Structures are given as structure tokens and as C-alpha cells.
Amino acid sequence: MASGSNSLMWFRKGLRLHDNPALEYAAKGSKFLYPVFVIDPHYMEPDPTAFSPGSSKSGLNRIQFLLESLVDLDLSLKKLGSRLLVLKGDPGEVLIRCLKEWSIGNLCFEYDTEPYYQALDVKVKNHASVAGVEIFSPVSHTLYNPADIINKNGGSPPLTYQSFLKLAGQPSWASTPLATTISSLPPIGNTGNFAVSGVPTVKELGYEDLNEDEWTPFKGGESEALKRLRESIANKEWVANFEKPKGDPSAFMKPATTVLSPYLKFGCLSSRYFYQCIQDIQKSVKKHTSPPVSLLGQLLWRDFFYTVSFGTPNFDQMKGNRICKQIPWKNDDELLAAWRDSRTGFPWIDAIMAQLRKCGWMHHLARHSVACFLTRGDLFVHWEKGRDVFDRLLIDSDWAINNGNWLWLSCSSFFYQYHRIYSPTSFGKKYDPAGNYIRHFLPVLKDMPKEYIYEPWTAPLSVQRKARCIIGLDYPNPVVSHDSASKECRMRLGEAYELNKKLNGRVSEEDLNKLR
Ligand code: FAD
DSSP: OOTTOEEEEEESSOOOSTTOHHHHHHHSSOSSEEEEEEEOHHHHSOOTTSSSSBOSSOBHHHHHHHHHHHHHHHHHHHHTTOOOEEEESOHHHHHHHHHHHTTEEEEEOOOOOSHHHHHHHHHHHHHHHHHTOEEEOOOOSSSSOHHHHHHHTTSSOOOSHHHHHHHHOSOTTTTSOOSOOOOOOOOOOOOTTOOOBOOOOTTTTTOOOOOGGGSOSOOOSHHHHHHHHHHHHSOHHHHHHOOTTOSOTTOOSSOSSOOOHHHHHTTSSOHHHHHHHHHHHHHHSSOOOOTTTSHHHHHHHHHHHHHHHHTSTTTTSSTTOTTSOOOOOBOOHHHHHHHHTTOSSOHHHHHHHHHHHHHSOOOHHHHHHHHHIIIIITTOBOHHHHHHHHHHHOTTOOHHHHHHHHHHHTTSSSOOOTTOOOOTTHHHHHHOTTOHHHHHHOGGGTTSOTTTTTOGGGSOHHHHHHTTOOBTTTBOOOSSOHHHHHHHHHHHHHHHHHHHHHTTTOOOHHHHHHHO
């Protein structure tokens, strides 16, 4: 970097000071440093037509989580003699104006593989190169650079976890110190005519504020992320013996996994730092689990999906996606709404969706249950529709991981054993026979005896009356019979797989219509 020039640190994800190579670089030798976050109205402003409070792109819980993360980042920057400059508008246009008005010589931001950022970055980079602005855009959101793995594999992404592991190997940085902790930052220069503000509240963005107990219990920010990480790994035995998919999906007071996903999503926590912490623990114990089931293995799943998504055109849709089986899914908006709004009549499914709306987070196996139920298990609704609901309501919603897992759960890619279906009645019972999870998230069923809590429609009317929950009135009857619906799903998947095989994946809409 030309010493003494002005730098702009553009925060998008990577909302942290620790292990932040872009920030570290921007801080070195700059005369003035402008730390910027741009509020894109498209992502943040209320959309009254959406099915839940929030913008057209995100539910309110995630917007609040992001604002909390920005407040925390601003506080940390202030401790180093700087602060976060919040601007509003189309991010590309705002950035280009900033570069010009603040005479920026050096633009730093974390590399992002998501299509939205790829398109945005081309626009900004083109402008910067014409204007002679130097760009520093390191890969620091993931453990590996997805492009490196794809290159190693001859230009296409590895499609299995094992082949990904083989190609990836041990990351070169794994046993070296990460970016240094920043102890001070250059001052902010004159901001001129820009409407620079502090971090807005949800109310200032035009939303109604909620009571404390109505928000997700998970608070955003780097400080919270590091605290949660410390607590999660304090018990070395727990880390060493971590084994997914073991673990109770119905544990909601003390979840069975780390709940670090929302912090990784926004980069409040560095995945590399998380990796090193787990690695240190593994070195200090006699025995530990290994990928794919270990905690380290979970982080590698994250990188696996980032790599495949980066190298697969149209990864987020069925059409034109070469790794996705073409299946004649139904576009049934009524069934979709029943699933989304906890009205399927299957308490295990409805409770999970209630947890999603309330907390924006559910255990991995709970996600498995509802994704399977919506698609190949019972309702045969298109996975893209379920993906959209998750994308809106999850606080950890992540383009690569969400799409990757919906492809997986719907047996559209990666996993093809469509005969193995999660039961919406007996799966949850294995973990929580008394139905405490259901009682918590569906209070209408709180007095239903445990014999009937997973299948309340089988309770005699006298029992329903006593529980003050009449099925069909206070809580719905099941939208489908699981036995016949799952049988039909298997049959349809079988036919679709045959067709994909026969036509070598080149299945047209017309071919699919013949199966509908
Ligand atoms: P832990 O078990 O503590 O794992 C640590 C970290 O590893 C996670 O925070 C996450 O970053 C990563 N990880 C764990 N499981 C997976 C996985 N299967 N794939 C990729 N990375 C993983 N996770 C998201 O972060 N964002 C999503 O949008 C998302 N959508 C999903 C949709 C469906 C249909 C399914 C079945 C799973 C989805 N997951 C998603 C993956 C997984 O359920 C969550 O990452 C995990 O439950 C988060 O909880 P945790 O942080 O306690 O996980």
C-alpha cells in the first residue's frame, strides 16, 4: 500500500476485529482510515407485503442481530480511536462516491463468494481500477479459498465431503498465528457532505420495536461470539467427544451444539480462529472424534458447501443446476403456508417451525425433520420454497449452506437415499418422550398427555376436552396421512430418478409435466 494514503475498510460480513486481514492491512500506514458499513434499503427497510415482519430479503430477527453486531463493532472501533461510519443507499453507488469524495487510495474488504457480492464487487473493482484505487480483498470468511480447491480439482468442485477433504488437506495457516490483534487505528478523515450516521435502531429503520422476550435469545456481535465460543469449548471432553448427528434436537434451554452459526454467518467469529481453538483442544486430549462427525468436521462441512456453491452455476435453483436432480415438485402454496405457519397438525414439525419463527435457529436434526417433511417425506413441495422460508427466518441464513442443505435433504443432490424418511411422529419422541419441546413452542398442546402429544388427533375427545385442546378447532388435524403421503413421495422420487437416469439429467419441464 502507498504509505500515507487514505484507506477505506468496507465491512459487509467479517464484522470483527480479531483475525481480520482486510482491516489489519487497511490500518497499516494509512493517513486516514474510513471504516464503512452501507445499509442497503433493499435488505433493511420494511416490506409490508412479506409474510413476516422484516424487509423483502430478511426477517426482523436477523436484521436485529445484524444491528447488534454493528453496534458491537462500533464500540470496539471506538476503543481503538475510530468508529463505524454508517451510510445508506445502493452499496455499489455509495462506495464509488466514497472513493472519490474521500480521495481513497486503498480499498479493503473481505472476499465473498456469494453471487450477490460477486456482482457487486465486479462493479466496485471496475471503478476502482479506472480510478487507480488499490484493492486488497483477502479470503477470510472460510478456512480455504474455494477457488484453490476447484483449481486443484481441475476446474470443477469436488462433490463429496471425502473428496473435498482429500483435496483440501491441512490448511497452511492452521499452525501459524492468525492476523495480529489490532491495538490502534488511524483517525477518520473529513467525511465532507456525506450523510454519515451511527448504527440505527430497528425503530429508526421503520419497524415496530419488540419487547425483550419477543426477540431471538441470541444476541449479535463479536463480543457475544467470543464469549459463546469460550463457553462452548470450556469443556474439553465435550469438544473431544462431539459427534454429529448424536445430540438432542429438542434441547432448547441448553442446545446440544454450539449455536455459533449466526456469528460465523456475519463473520463476528472467524472460522479460522474457531478451527485453531478446536485443534488446540484436540492436541491436548488423548482421543477425539474426527470429520465428518467431529466439531472440526462441522466447520469443514461449511467449507465444503462454500466450495461446491462457488463452482456450480445456478446452485440455488433446480433449473440449470447440473448437480441437482430434476424432480416434478408441487407448487402447493396452501401446504407451504401450513408448514411455514405451524399448521400441519404434526406437533413435532409445527414446534420446530415455531422455534424457527421465534428464535431464528434450530438444531441440525430439527432442520432435517422439517425439510424432509416439506419435500420428499410428506408434502412434495419444491425445496426452493422451503429454502426461501429458511432464508427469511434463520438468523444464520447463509447462501451456500442453506442451499446446500436443502439440496441434500430433498435428495436433489449429495444424498440420494430417498427411501429413508424422518417420521414426523416417532423421530422426536426418541429424544423427548414427554414432549417438553412441543409444549414449550406450541402452548396450545401444553396439557395434552404425553401418550398423545406427538399424535394428538388420536386422543379421545374426553382427553382433548380435559387438555383444553380440541383437534380440528384449537389445533389442526394432520394435513396429510404420513403413511400414504410418504409412500407416494417415494414412488414419485423413484420415477423421477429413473427419468433423470434415462435422460442423463437432461430433463425438460415438459418431461417433468408428464410425471405430474
Ligand atoms: P455446530 O454443530 O456447533 O457446528 C459448528 C459450525 O459448523 C456451525 O455453526 C456451522 O457453521 C457449521 N456447520 C454445522 N453443520 C453444518 C452443515 N450441515 N453444513 C454446513 N455447515 C455446518 N447452517 C447455517 O449456518 N446456515 C444456514 O442457512 C443453514 N441452513 C440449513 C438448512 C437445512 C435444511 C439444514 C438441514 C441445515 C442447515 N444448516 C445451516 C446447517 C446446520 O443445521 C447449522 O449450521 C447448525 O445447526 C448450526 O448450529 P451450530 O452452530 O450449533 O452448529
